[in-house]
Amino acid sequence: MKASTQLQLNGPLLLQQIQALGQVGVDAEQGGRTRIALTDAEKAGRDLLVGWMRELDLDVQVDRIGNIFGTLRSASDSGEQRPLMMGSHIDTVTNAGALDGCYGVLAGLAVIRAFRDAGVRPQRSITVGAFTNEEGVRYQPDMMGSLVHAGGLALDEALNSIGTDGTRLGDELQRIGYAGSLEPGAIVPHEYIELHIEQGPILEAEHTLIGVVENLQGISWQQVEVKGNANHAGTTPTRLRHDAGFVASAIVAQLRTIAVEAGSTLATVGCMKFEPDVINVIPRKATFTVDLRDPDEARLVSAEQRLRRYLDEIAEREGVSIRTEPLVRFQPVIFNAELADEIEASARRFGFSHRRMTSGAGHDAQMIARIAPAAMIFVPSRGGISHNPREHTDDEQLIQGAEVLLDVVSRRLGAS
Amino acid sequence: MKASTQLQLNGPLLLQQIQALGQVGVDAEQGGRTRIALTDAEKAGRDLLVGWMRELDLDVQVDRIGNIFGTLRSASDSGEQRPLMMGSHIDTVTNAGALDGCYGVLAGLAVIRAFRDAGVRPQRSITVGAFTNEEGVRYQPDMMGSLVHAGGLALDEALNSIGTDGTRLGDELQRIGYAGSLEPGAIVPHEYIELHIEQGPILEAEHTLIGVVENLQGISWQQVEVKGNANHAGTTPTRLRHDAGFVASAIVAQLRTIAVEAGSTLATVGCMKFEPDVINVIPRKATFTVDLRDPDEARLVSAEQRLRRYLDEIAEREGVSIRTEPLVRFQPVIFNAELADEIEASARRFGFSHRRMTSGAGHDAQMIARIAPAAMIFVPSRGGISHNPREHTDDEQLIQGAEVLLDVVSRRLGAS
Incomplete structure (x- = not known):
């Protein structure tokens, strides 16, 4: 494990960013935070994320459906290279926990930060993506940004979605300043890995740390x-x-x-x-x-x-x-077997308890799986609770999950 | 049947009064009428009823819970005689039919009118009662006026009932001018007979005209x-x-x-x-x-x-x-067997199809049965529908039911 001596995850900073993003849209009375896609609160969350991407000197691009991509370019990337992509979403349901979606995006940032901190230039570009409107609270369908990215929904149709409050998605996207110019789908990932909390009780019930997600339910x-x-x-x-x-x-x-x-x-x-x-x-x-x-x-x-x-x-x-x-x-999605094997091998090397599992919830990864090899890593959710202020994963587990992500990414890039 | 040549029911006038009372509180948009107990609309209904009682020169008394009694005194009644009582209620649910309750009250008036029209003075006083808040829409419990009359609920407790709209029943009773001075229960019936629509599908399904109600479900x-x-x-x-x-x-x-x-x-x-x-x-x-x-x-x-x-x-x-x-x-109520026999015998004499049956719904008669022999007569409800603008009984059936009531009353009074 050559690179693991080189590439060090900054766990405390990851936790700090999860907390900071979790403060955006916080509801002191009902608990949790409400950062519904394309609202003012979600714009504030986007601004925070983009600021952190710029701190890492990433190439930040926003596409026409509002998906945000931050890329650390490889030496050989003149803009045509298919990046290894990590990602998830930062929009939330009403009175949500701080982890659903945000964990995957910020852990992706932490992985890139490890490369930056070590001064290592990856052999392939690395992108972290935050997809628009994964939750589908105000606009249907959910997982919209990744679906448009994968070509499963026409851009115009998505922009013309009328919200539960009567607003048009395209107008709200303009209003908050995140109607970008990049054509959706322009960045085709070489591979895609999404780290996420389980949102179910299985890992906790079986005292298992890492879920190697090999498929996703229909x-x-x-x-x-x-x-x-x-x-x-x-x-x-x-x-x-x-x-x-x-x-x-x-x-x-x-x-x-x-x-x-x-x-x-x-x-x-x-x-x-x-x-x-x-x-x-x-x-x-x-x-x-x-x-x-x-x-x-x-x-x-x-x-x-x-x-x-x-x-x-x-x-x-x-x-x-x-x-x-x-x-x-x-329909059900079967994730890429080679990536799943890689995740499992990584968990084993760390000595982390792990199991193969099915994702019960829908995730952006299922959309990206249409255009690139994709897989997911789960960490436990206490009590299986999610979409709730009581959503919780132990700090140590959050860091360990991100370490697996870093390890998998660095191995896929030949950096370890 | 000596008196049946003498006592003639004025069917058209009964139907006309049912229609007129049914216009009070009518809802042109949603259909039906809404005359919830102790509202302005129900006060208008009370005023109409009391006017009709006075037209028949009845002795009108209102008790402290707002029950209205109109009495045709026998020659021998110095105010102490227990009357033969008929009755029901004129309050309604929201968007009600015109028959539930009102039919029994107005048929009672029609029976008294038959005595008046024939110039016959009954051997025992006859009272028609309209009990307060049978439906229990705004104030709980339902069948309140008859329950208080029968001593099953303390007057103060009833007056202090708080409505779904936050009002106090006693205040509303004062406001509409129907807080009378008679002590509840002062008029103990010798016998009590309530004519009512079935509010269920059995009579119609069995092509039967008269329900001889011998008991009431718990x-x-x-x-x-x-x-x-x-x-x-x-x-x-x-x-x-x-x-x-x-x-x-x-x-x-x-x-x-x-x-x-x-x-x-x-x-x-x-x-x-x-x-x-x-x-x-x-x-x-x-x-x-x-x-x-x-x-x-x-x-x-x-x-x-x-x-x-x-x-x-x-x-x-x-x-x-x-x-x-x-x-x-x-608890279930068993009505007076002698009265039920009398109703059945009357239906048989008229040649009306009839059956013994159980009342599925609650009625004022079940409260009065605590203090006097009581029974009920049912006529068919089309489709079993009630508490609905589509509540319906054919005019002919309404008149035939009232004829049975008149016949039973006159026989109990030895007037036939």
Whole structure:
């Protein structure tokens, strides 16, 4: 490990930057910070990040969808070289933790800083990217910046997205001064590595430090609307009921069965609404969301089909109508095996506990995987909690994760 | 049937009064009328009713909870006689039909009018009562006026009820001018008969005109709160979930099983709320209501117990906590058998199709049954619909129901 004596991660500075960025948009009352994409708070976060990139004398470029790239050029790079890219995002949900996204971006900066501090010029350019609107709180779809970068969504369509507040994304991007001139996708990574907190409970539950993320689940979101008849709770015999609330509940219970029987499938009903929502009136209507995930496309399709058959069956049996509306559908992603092997080998060399795993959440890496070899590194999330002020990873684990990232990057660049 | 040649129901005038009262508080946009107890609209309805009572030269009395009584005195009544009472209520829910409650009050007036029109003085005084706040929309509990009348709720407690709009019931009663001086319960009925629309689908489904209501279901309302853990829908394995939404849904499904297996028990979950109600977050909390009804107290208790056991079982199995809060609990009421026989005999004499039945909804009659022999007569509700602008009973059925009421009253008074 030649270079590991050369390249030293500045852990304390990484933690300090995570804290500093975490102060931007902080909500003293509700806790956490709210830095929703393309708001004033997020502009402040972008400014801070760009300032740190300039301190490292990186070549900072902003593309037309607002993605920010900071590049440490190799000696041989005249601007045409495909860089090794690290990245994630710095936008947040409402009352978020400080780590989701920011950790990957700032650890990327820390890796580049290690090269700078050691005075080592990489053999290939290294870029750290912060992608626009990963969270999709105000503008749909989520993971938008990386999706546009990978050519999966037309720039104009993205710029014309209308937010939940009625604003147009392109206008907000102009307003905050981050409508850059670079064409999206102009910087094609040679390889892409994203370090992220797990946002799930597995690593913590298994006392494991490093997650070698070899794939990412497919996601199927739909909205289901059940229409029955509102009637008096005290006077309508069970056999004459068309109870939209009961039907919705039975579907939720059935989804658990589908998930358990499939083994790898996850099924979640996060939103549920009954109408008219009165104690002694049989619900006329129930509306709910279904979130299905599976790392295997065939099994995901199978879960969707089992649900579809159950909807038909219970609609017939209970005399209700059921309408479904697809919201989001992403196929599973298999990350680059060579990169995953590299991450695993690095964890092993450090003596860090590690395991192969599937990412349950969506990440920018899944978009970049369309155009370049990509992989992810996870560190534990306490209690599996994320999108919450209580999101937490121990400082030591944050530094150890970044050390793995530095090690992998330097090996990919032949610098170790 | 001597007197039936003498006593003639004025059907057209009854229908006309139902229509006129139904215009008070009418909502041109949403449909129906909204005459919530002790609002300006309900005061206008009271004024109309009292005017009609005075047109019949009745002795109008208002008690301290605002119940209105109009009495046609018998020759022998010096004010001490227990009257035969008919009654119901004229307050409504939001966007109500024109019949719920009003039909019973105005049919009572029509019965008294038949005596007036025929110049017949009854052998016992006849009273028609309109009880305050039967619906319980703004002030809890519902059936308040009749409950206070029957001594089941202290007057002061009722007057101090705080409404959903922050008002005090006693103040609103003063404001609309219906805080009377009569002590509640001063007028003890000799017998009480309430004519009402079914508010359920049974009579219509069985093509039956007259429901001889021999009992009224017990009602058990509770609120259930399930607390689990919010976690990411994509990263939390099924076995590590404490999904409050799934648990609530499984309970709703189980309630259907409890109802079907018990046969006579009705179980309804009308209100349901998930928190945080986000598509990709496992619900941290689910809150819902349970409405259980059964005409038999032992079976109602058994349903409550089966639910309780299931709550304990699923809380243990899924690692959630479940808290229940009782909201309303009324034991079943058995109406007076002699009165029910009288109603049935009357329907038979008219040649009207009829059946014995249980009231699924709560009614003022159940309160008055605490202090006097009481019974109810039902007529069909189209589609079982009530508490809705689409509430409907055919005019002919409304008149036929009132004819049964007149016949029963005149027989009980020896006037036929």
